[in-house]
Amino acid sequence: MLRYALLRIFGAIPTLLLVIALAFLMVHAAPGGPFDAERVLPPEIEENIARAYHLDESLPQQFIRYLGGLVRGDFGPSYRYRDYSVSELIGNALPVSMQLGVLAMLLAIVAGVAAGLTAALSKNSFIDRLVTGIAMTGISVPVFVVAPVMVLVFAVYLQWLPASWTGGTSISRLILPVVALALPQIAYIARLTRASMIGVLSSDYVRTARSQGLRTISIIRYHALKPAMLPLLSYMGPAIAGILTGSVVVEEIFGIPGIGQFFIRGALNRDYTLVLGIVIFYATLLILLNLVVDLLYGILDPRIRGR
């Protein structure tokens, strides 16, 4: 198991390098540079700035220099937020984003599983159709539509909740963003749970349990729940990715000072190091979380354990 984990971590290094290279190329391919927005400067000063940030070097040279910094754990300085390093910016924004992401994930799992199980247990009934219908809508409608509509309804018309981060208490300001972020995941998890539970309930071993006189509640609890939840575990990887990307949009809409907002600012300002730093941070996070999911799978499924 430890051997497997180490192998996977080392195996992720090429993936990570590829991600870094692609991101590096893409930010540099975007027209303009980090200091273009400033008022027109004398050419000598521009040259000095470029030299100070090594922007006068060729792209490969810059790339190597950047990688060298990464190896030492240095994401470099931000080009726009003077006096801050990228690590500091990420570190400052992380708690807010993490709060949002973890809460959205928990909500997605709890609500998604509950809805999916209810639908599976009353297959083809009105409730089942309601759940699948809502879920389908939840998957189809993008966050940037759902979030403003929610703001309109709950903040503007009903005035129950604040419309943005600065306007509410530490709890009330979280509700709308968390729900908006979780919604597509709730929908997906509900569909997944429903399908996998229906599959498990029609399996031979559930038939055996029924022949043994077990009540439905016991069958779910002792026979069906675990196998039905396993596909959910494999979805956790994509779900985490979905929440990470979703958070960029949600943080922007609700004005939340999280990593996502810095990412957008960074991209607009051509703040190369900031954008790259966040990409690398998210890529590493995703790779590690996916590894955790795979290891958990091995622990939970006795048939792949010990391989």
Added chain:
Amino acid sequence: MSLLEVKDLSIRYADSAKPVVQNLSFSIEAGQSLGMVGESGAGKTQTAMAVMGLLPANAITSGSIRFDGQEFLGAAPDVLNRYRACRIAMVFQDPLTALNPYVRIGDQLRRILLEHKICKPPEARERTLVMLQRVGLPDAERQYGVFPHELSGGMRQRAMIGAALLGEPDLLVADEPTTALDVTVQAQILGLLRELRSQSNSALFLITHDLGVVAGNCDRILMMDNGRLLEEGPAKEIFAAPSNERTAKLIAAARRIDMPTKTSPLPDGEAPIVEVDNLSVSFRERYGSGKRQLHAVWPLSFKVAPRETLAIVGESGSGKTSLVKAILGLIPMRSGTVSYAGKKLPGLVQSRPNNIRRQLQMVFQDPVASLNPAMRVADIVAEPIIIHEPKKKKAEREQDVSKMLRHVGLGMELRERFPHELSGGQAQRVAIARALVIRPKVLICDEAVAALDGTIQGDILQLLQAEQADSGLSLIFITHDLSVVRQISHRVLVLYMGRVCEIATNEQIFKRPLHPYTKALIQSVPVPDPNAKPDDVPLAGEVSSILNPPAGCPFHPRCEYAVARCSEQVPALQSVVGGSVACHRANELDLSY
């Protein structure tokens, strides 16, 4: 009042007009054993499911099923749950899928006791352990904690039976309980059922396609066909004088292993068409941090003459399939050569010339799965012609296909069908037509009739024999079914853990086996004759793990004749009259019966 009384039971499904069970009536008295026999589609499993109240929601039933006076049809789930496990319990066909792969064996059993409040948790564990021991899982403490996939098929079915008996039911419903198992393990499981019933006096409702299985285990028999009852009565009467024509046919189709072979004699002294010399197969497997060799087939040699049928027999894990795959060049050999008509062939099929490849054709076990689901029957059969006789004109090819389809007994109306629109027997005929259409000299059949019903098996075997008589085809017939071997083979090769136990003529194998394993295999086959009461289980234990093969003769841990030498030295294959045998004690034992 009968324990179980079924009256006018009809079952049909909402999406089909044809009922799967029609006006079925029968009863089972306390302590009695009733065998329900029929081919696939007879409605056996549907009946069992109805009795257990397990029919799917879209099943439409009429009639009545009374258990100890309580009506089961249409009863509420909690009424049924009061009877299940404690009064009526079920053993399913495939213990791998019928046991929960995610729950430890012991916990699956214990749950039944707890659910029905038969006892408190600590005692439930004790009782489960006792039951596991009773059904023959000797190391119960350890086996309590394993998952189903960690047990062999036989051990899984023992656990399944243990689960069914925990509540001490009055009626045990067993649906094909031994069909998924090897013949020696089948004999063990049937022996276990007999033993347990003699202790508990519970009634048995045994469902099977195998007349041999009911003959030794049931007082009464109920013959089913196409959802209808053909006849019912005491086993002895039905076997002796079936009053129904269809019953008579089914009984006649149950090939008797104690009847003489139907093969035509072989001309002597012809040069062999296939010669296997010193062939062995091994696989590399990761083991801990290193790798190791697993020997699927140890070096072995044999020849097949023109017009000859060589049967290769062995239980699962004996290396039969690895052996034929290596002969065909589908997997690499570790050592040895395969020769065709005196010429050594390259090891792998892709380096063999096309004109040799066409001479060695194969028919697989699962007929539907081995046909391309996206191709029509006519195209499937035409494909080998396109490959091997590319210059043939289309019209000529079509003609060949039609001729071949007629030859294997398929009507022209099937030409445009897809494989899933065929019955099992028809699909296997298509597979055979595909193999024969390029007129090979050798046909290798890997369990080619195992998935088919008894009467259909007979038809397919007849077809192959007729083809052999016509065209001089040689057959290598891999099977676990000794009654098939008895009927069609000239010579028999018995494999055990990748080693040859015995090669001999059909007559000799069945009349005077020289290897104890051969004898045990033959005696494990249930004989469809209620007067031939089954002996005690002919062969105890199970095939040793290939990961940890025993030293010396691989069979010695299960052999009742084993002596010290058997565990020290691998017996060499020695020639005897009519064959060869690999047993240290072949000269001193008399195994004839």
